Amino acid sequence: MNNFSFYNPTKILFGEGQIAKIGKEVPENARVMLAYGGGSIKKNGVYDQVVKALGDRLVSEFSGIEANPEFDTLCRAAEQVKAEDIDFILAAGGGSVIDGVKFIAAAARYDGDPWDILTKGGKVIRSAVPFGSVLTLPATGSEMNSGSVVTRAEYKAKLPFGSPLLYPQFSVLDPVTTYTLPVRQVINGVIDPFTHVMEQYLTYPVGAHLQDRLAEAILQTLIEIGPEALAQPENYEVRANVMWCATMALNGLIGAGVPQDWSTHMIGHELTALYGLDHAQTLAVVLPANLRVRKADKMPKLVQYAERVWHITEGSDDEKAEAAIAKTETFFRNLGAGTRIEDYDLNAEVIDTIIAQLEAHKMVKLGEQQDVTPEVSRKILEAALR
Amino acid sequence: MNNFSFYNPTKILFGEGQIAKIGKEVPENARVMLAYGGGSIKKNGVYDQVVKALGDRLVSEFSGIEANPEFDTLCRAAEQVKAEDIDFILAAGGGSVIDGVKFIAAAARYDGDPWDILTKGGKVIRSAVPFGSVLTLPATGSEMNSGSVVTRAEYKAKLPFGSPLLYPQFSVLDPVTTYTLPVRQVINGVIDPFTHVMEQYLTYPVGAHLQDRLAEAILQTLIEIGPEALAQPENYEVRANVMWCATMALNGLIGAGVPQDWSTHMIGHELTALYGLDHAQTLAVVLPANLRVRKADKMPKLVQYAERVWHITEGSDDEKAEAAIAKTETFFRNLGAGTRIEDYDLNAEVIDTIIAQLEAHKMVKLGEQQDVTPEVSRKILEAALR
Structure with a gap:
């Protein structure tokens, strides 16, 4: 197990009717x-x-x-916060709104060019306006972490940042608010957390037995209830579990003390910034191909994933790994997500463009071993083509 | 899933060498x-x-x-805090020291009789001296929660209290500090967290699929590494997992949104207060008997526990439940803990005394359904006798 520090002060108010309690949480x-x-x-x-x-x-x-909250929009909001002397921001929506509010909260207290926050990283953030959230679209986990991703369309850039000052003070999670989500968002809301877990779990073993089993717990729950979330939009129990899985997938806990990958996300961000795919759609495209291309390096964890999460007990290690990747892709497809670039009316020509953008954004040493170079990313995109 | 609020602001610094970092955490x-x-x-x-x-x-x-930190001792410490104008308390030790410091932190800022804190509950606590901990004996989970248990020997009382003001500001968990623990403490350090999980998991189903799987993740890890912790005292990986399991077992997470039992603990506290058994020894005695006596009410979760944690797939529900309880007891015995009252040189005569103390402490409606009356507690103790 690697050394780690874990800190997450966000208060979660979970369940039907909990929005009424924010009156006690906002100063x-x-x-x-x-x-x-x-x-x-x-x-x-x-x-x-x-x-x-x-x-x-x-x-x-x-x-x-x-x-994919837009830099210009958020800068306008930050100006409004300053002009109106706002003490507290309440985000009501999904991960994009909460991510956006994190940027607003930081930018409103930042004296320099707000673009620094995205290009120089969260370390430039010295202060932030306190904020809370009411989550209506479980997926990104932003409601219980201190990270955010913001897009600047004019530069075709979608860039992550974070700061310990950017934990929501509280987040309300009422599963009932998700009953009316469009089907596509429900699909995204299963694939996004699933991939968040995979980025923190499917790397190489470091003897973090508990973290592994916690990650497997979330994966198994999502596999079990994901299809039900689509079939039964107003099943409270199912929606509650999807919602809590999404939060737990990215609140720092399962990633504490283990190596992390995140190359699927970084490649996926370029696909969104360039071609407008939903974030989770890009993950459904990149993750299976990523696991296939880097199968040899990830073999021990792939076998563990195959055995424990998919109950694949037959075959060689390689066969188990292949079967588990196939199961993963089938899971995404059965939910209704395209898992190949061509499913989104794009073709091989996009690959050069994506690689150029990865290089422009210095995303050239990705993955848990920093060995996902642009060449490896190219192989992943080629494997994801059709 | 039941509605819940979850809040845990304790910062964890985990790993070898992390004690050096407290210089940055203490004001x-x-x-x-x-x-x-x-x-x-x-x-x-x-x-x-x-x-x-x-x-x-x-x-x-x-x-x-x-x-089992003693009320009188802790009151003396609280006086010292006041006399010396202490701003920050650093607890270095196991759950007893950290529990004790929680009481000291509250009592030093309490104007009334400190006995109120134990008899009227944490609601009387309006302020507390900030504190942190360096954990050297993983077991109780006190390093990442806001609860505590304090003993007053003259009354043969061991009573719980808690307050949101009593989260440690930080806790350092360095597995190396546990290498020199006596064997009995290592045994306790597996059984105590195991039982903490069971108190929050082995109740009745409320559709909290994720919480169930997270609880099972901790149980499976403890079953896997518990024996290794005894066999290989200086195996860092094993000790690290035991340590993190103990913290995760009682930091509020797996208990969020589910019914909780805690009758094993409340009965066990009386055994400690009266006869001096270690806390975990009392749990090893009471838990198996408790599950046997209340088997019918707990059947659905017992079957799930049997199947998922112990991989028992044969037999009727009742047979699975019985087998899982037997496996639990054998697990405790194989670690080296006595699981019957007579293992501790006590006999049937203690039962009346324990029941009288439960009644004196108003522990008369215990368990997730508040139906563990003194009569049920008596049956549990009788089942735990030999």
Whole structure:
């Protein structure tokens, strides 16, 4: 087990009706900015519940945070925070809104060019406006971590940053708010956490037996309930488990003390920034191909994954690994996600472009061994083509 | 899944050499009290590492916190905290020292009779001296939760309390510090977390699939590595996993959103208070008997436990449940713990006394359904006799 430090002070309020409790979590006399996306929270009742819970506090709004939240939009929001002397930001939405609010919270307290936050990393962040979240789209885990990913469309860039100052003070997770999600978002909400776990689990063994089993616990739960989430949109129990899996997949716990990969994410970010695929769609495309190309290096964990998660007991190690990768891809496909580049009306020509962008973003030594060079990324994309 | 709130702000510094980092975690100019037990930290090098890490800070000491920390001792420590104007307490030791420091931290800031903290519960706690810990005996989980148990020998009482103000600010977990633990403590350090998990897992199903699998992950890890921890005291990997299992077993995570039992603990506390058995010894005695007596109510989870944790696939539900309970008891016995009252040179005469104490401490509606009355507790003790 590697040395680690683990710290996660976000308070989780989980369950039906918990939005009402935010009145006790937001400071009494705070001047609040309610930040959200395209307005789905006005249709599903979340907006009304939030406004009611905030009571007499002065609340201004910032709406229109996009999927893959856009740098320019967020800079405007940060200006509004400064102009209105906002004390507390409340994000209501999915991972994009929460990621966006993390950037807003940092940018509003940053004296330099906010672009620094994305290019120089979270270390430039010395202060942030406190914020909380009401999650309506479980997937990214942003509700219980201190990381974020922001897009700058003019540069075709989608870049991660983070800071210990960017944990939400609280996050409300009410599974009922997810009943009305579009099918595509439900699919994404299973594939995204599944891949988050894989990035932290499917590397090489370091004797972290507990972390391995915790990761397998989340994977097994997602495999079990993922299809049910699609089949039974208003099954509270199923939605509750999907929601809690998504949070647990990326709150730092299963990644503590183990090597981490994240190359699937970094390659996937370029696909989103260039061609607009949903984040989880890019993961469904890149992960199986990534595991195939790097199978030899990942063999011991692939075999463990095959045996424990998919109950594959027959065959050689290589056969088990191949079978487990095939099971993974079939799981994604059966949920309804395309797992090949060509499934998204793209072709081999995109590969050069993606590689060039990875190089432009200095994503040239990816993976748990920093050996996913642009050449390896190219092989992965070729394996993901059709 | 039941509604829940989860909040755990303790920072964990895990791994060899991490004690050196406490210099950055304790406030710069704090006046520190270093609290510890019988002095084993002076033999295993922890004391020297701690003193070095604290650097130039003014440090006073309070030693002699007992296993099952004693009310009178802790009140003396609280007086010392007040008299010396201590800003930060550093607990170095096992669960007893950390539990003791939680009481000291609360009592030093409490104006009334400190006995209130144990009899009226944590709600009387409005403030606490900040504290951190260096854990040397993994077992109780106290290093990453806000609960504590304190003994008052003159009343033969061992009583739990807790408060959100009593999370350690940080806890250092260096597996190397556990190499020199006596065998009995290593045994206890497997059985205690195992039973903590069981108290939160082995109740009745509420559709909390993820929590169930997380609990099973800890149980499986302990079953796998428990015997190795005894056989290979200086195997870092094994000791690291035992240590992290113990913390994860009682940091609130696996218990979030599920019913909890804790009757084994409450009955066990009386055994310790009356007859001086180690805490984990009482759990090894009470848990198997408790599961046998309440088998019918716990059947669905017992069958799940049998199948998933012990891989028992043959037989009727009842046979699976019986086999799983037998496996549990054998696991404890093979580690070296007595699992019957008579193993500790006690006999049937103690049962009346224990029941009387449970009644005196109002422990008359225990368990996840509040149906473990003194009559049920008596049946459990009778089943645990020989």
